[in-house]
Amino acid sequence: MLHQNNDHQPGELLKLLRNLKGIKQNEAARKLGVRQQAVSKLEKCKSISKKKYEEIILAFKFTNEDIETAKRFLPPPR
Numbered sequence: 001m002l003h004q005n006n007d008h009q010p011g012e013l014l015k016l017l018r019n020l021k022g023i024k025q026n027e028a029a030r031k032l033g034v035r036q037q038a039v040s041k042l043e044k045c046k047s048i049s050k051k052k053y054e055e056i057i058l059a060f061k062f063t064n065e066d067i068e069t070a071k072r073f074l075p076p077p078r
Contacts, residue, residue, distance in 0.1 A: 010053065015043040016070045017062050031059045 018028055029036045032055070042048065056062075 009046050010048045011043040011045040012074060013067070013070055014056060016073055017066060018060070020066070020070055021060060023060060028060070032056065
């Protein structure tokens with residue numbers, strides 16, 4: 001499972017994962033049972049609960065390989 005990373009904002013990683021998989025925000029919202037605006041807000045978060053992360057990872061079937069690949073595309077930590 002994806003663990004929170006102190007080096008990057010977790011929302012940035014989720015947004016990148018979603019984009020790499022070609023998932024639009026409104027599709028993500030539908031799968032998670034929330035509005036598109038909630039997905040946008042989530043992707044700007046500096047922290048996300050482990051429970052919420054696991055829910056998202058499972059909903060989109062992101063693998064550990066997907067996560068590691070996405071991390072390589074993130075800018076250096078701030």
